[in-house]
Amino acid sequence: MSEEPPHEAEDVQPDGGAATDDVALDPWGSSAVDDYRNLFEQFGIEEFDGIFPDVADPHYLMRRGVIFGHRDYGPVARAMREGEPFAALSGFMPTGDPHIGHKLVFDELIWHQEQGGDTYGLIADLEAHSARGMSWAEIDEHARDYLLSLLALGFDPEEGELYRQSENHDLQDLAFELGSEVNFSEMAAIYGFEGETSVSHMQSVVTQMADILYPQLEEPKPTVIPVGPDQDPHVRLARDLAARTRYFGVTEAYASFEADPGERAVLARAYEERGEFAEEPDRPRCVEAADWIAEYDTLADLHDPATIDSTVEKLRAAGKEPLRPRVRFLDRNATEAAFEALIEAVEGEKRVYEAHIDTFELSQGEADELAREVELDHGGYGFRAPSSLYHRFMTGLTGGKMSSSIPASHISLLDDPETGYEKVNSATTGGRETAEKQRELGGKADECPVYELYAYLLAGDDDEFAKEVYDECVGGERLCGGCKEQAAVLMEEFLEEHQEKREEARELLAELDIELDPERV
Numbered sequence: 001m002s003e004e005p006p007h008e009a010e011d012v013q014p015d016g017g018a019a020t021d022d023v024a025l026d027p028w029g030s031s032a033v034d035d036y037r038n039l040f041e042q043f044g045i046e047e048f049d050g051i052f053p054d055v056a057d058p059h060y061l062m063r064r065g066v067i068f069g070h071r072d073y074g075p076v077a078r079a080m081r082e083g084e085p086f087a088a089l090s091g092f093m094p095t096g097d098p099h100i101g102h103k104l105v106f107d108e109l110i111w112h113q114e115q116g117g118d119t120y121g122l123i124a125d126l127e128a129h130s131a132r133g134m135s136w137a138e139i140d141e142h143a144r145d146y147l148l149s150l151l152a153l154g155f156d157p158e159e160g161e162l163y164r165q166s167e168n169h170d171l172q173d174l175a176f177e178l179g180s181e182v183n184f185s186e187m188a189a190i191y192g193f194e195g196e197t198s199v200s201h202m203q204s205v206v207t208q209m210a211d212i213l214y215p216q217l218e219e220p221k222p223t224v225i226p227v228g229p230d231q232d233p234h235v236r237l238a239r240d241l242a243a244r245t246r247y248f249g250v251t252e253a254y255a256s257f258e259a260d261p262g263e264r265a266v267l268a269r270a271y272e273e274r275g276e277f278a279e280e281p282d283r284p285r286c287v288e289a290a291d292w293i294a295e296y297d298t299l300a301d302l303h304d305p306a307t308i309d310s311t312v313e314k315l316r317a318a319g320k321e322p323l324r325p326r327v328r329f330l331d332r333n334a335t336e337a338a339f340e341a342l343i344e345a346v347e348g349e350k351r352v353y354e355a356h357i358d359t360f361e362l363s364q365g366e367a368d369e370l371a372r373e374v375e376l377d378h379g380g381y382g383f384r385a386p387s388s389l390y391h392r393f394m395t396g397l398t399g400g401k402m403s404s405s406i407p408a409s410h411i412s413l414l415d416d417p418e419t420g421y422e423k424v425n426s427a428t429t430g431g432r433e434t435a436e437k438q439r440e441l442g443g444k445a446d447e448c449p450v451y452e453l454y455a456y457l458l459a460g461d462d463d464e465f466a467k468e469v470y471d472e473c474v475g476g477e478r479l480c481g482g483c484k485e486q487a488a489v490l491m492e493e494f495l496e497e498h499q500e501k502r503e504e505a506r507e508l509l510a511e512l513d514i515e516l517d518p519e520r521v
């Protein structure tokens with residue numbers, strides 16, 4: 001979840017996004033993505049285009065496709081539209097200088113703050129120390145630099161919260177509790193941990209899970225984590241842990257027995273078609289549904305045969321029990337008092353079993369809110385599954401990898417303006433071999449790190465300017481020399497302004513309740 005400085009980036013997508021040939025998502029490596037479309041299929045990340053119309057006043061990174069994917073961003077978008085509470089959080093591992101790649105996340109946090117969200121920026125110092133072996137002296141210095149740049153770019157500490165993992169005791173208490181819900185085998189499956197992996201490294205992962213859920217400690221609310229796609233394993237685990245800590249699970253059901261999601265889909269189809277097989281369609285029996293499913297060949301084309309067989313077996317075991325839709329509260333971690341309180345709270349027709357309660361009059365959404373209310377009344381967290389946004393990686397100025405260890409490949413937010421100017425003027429471009437060919441064939445803006453600077457940073461909120469640069473390049477009107485000179489000047493101006501604002505932010509940072517030079521034994 002903390003942003004890493006280095007990323008591979010060898011090919012650039014039409015909107016300026018970078019890609020490589022490695023699809024593995026490694027939060028601590030330099031892996032990136034061969035084809036961002038693979039993430040939709042392989043990891044269940046949703047395309048941002050699908051939810052874009054629901055976002056009021058979208059950020060330019062959203063408009064230009066730099067933010068390309070999400071997980072369950074709908075509740076956050078809805079909260080923004082309706083003025084309801086929501087939160088945004090992201091973290092930064094202080095292993096080097098903050099650079100223009102980190103600015104993407106800074107901007108996303110600040111934009112969500114401007115939309116009214118409770119916003120959190122954290123320094124993942126425990127992760128840097130355990131996973132990267134950074135000394136505390138190095139971490140302290142880099143932490144200061146990250147926070148100064150975040151404040152200089154517009155983060156309002158009075159409307160948000162900044163913290164260090166090592167100094168936040170509420171966070172560490174939450175991490176301890178979450179640690180009881182995850183084991184080494186799961187860590188190994190998700191992150192490839194082996195017997196040589198240090199306990200502190202594993203502990204830093206649990207701490208990041210606590211980071212992601214931390215904004216909901218006082219009040220459960222939709223929460224978004226803006227990250228690069230390499231951090232997706234953290235988001236998936238955090239969503240799982242949010243569910244595991246809940247007192248109650250809420251699902252659809254059709255009979256007294258338990259059914260997995262695949263079986264519930266088969267049951268839903270059978271209920272829809274009950275007029276085809278039930279002697280009394282208003283009161284279909286489980287055994288009737290079992291016979292119909294077993295004989296209905298078309299279902300085998302829509303569902304896994306093993307799922308059909310297990311559904312039929314459960315229906316036949318239920319016999320003449322009515323097949324009837326209901327919403328089910330599952331007892332996951334509830335205290336006896338909480339379970340009894342939920343029974344009392346469910347109004348109308350219901351069925352109470354040893355480990356679950358069925359309600360016939362509440363929608364799933366209403367049931368989920370009721371379950372959360374009872375949980376909170378009895379000391380539970382009531383976490384909502386966190387959401388996430390995914391942005392494309394930036395290409396190095398020299399092409400290929402943007403790395404903190406290769407100064408020419410990136411622009412640090414600490415660089416002198418003159419240095420930034422020189423780096424841009426020395427950058428690789430997507431131009432043709434000669435000016436003549438450029439005018440004839442047009443430039444390759446989609447493969448140009450310099451155009452990417454315009455799209456991600458230099459054009460700011462001016463979409464028309466970004467489009468003008470692109471159109472002039474691919475149309476052959478814009479040549480690389482003049483384009484780089486313009487970008488270099490804009491970068492110099494940006495860095496000059498940023499350095500001034502960093503100096504102004506020093507006094508503000510000194511006033512904040514965050515320890516930057518803690519004493520350590």
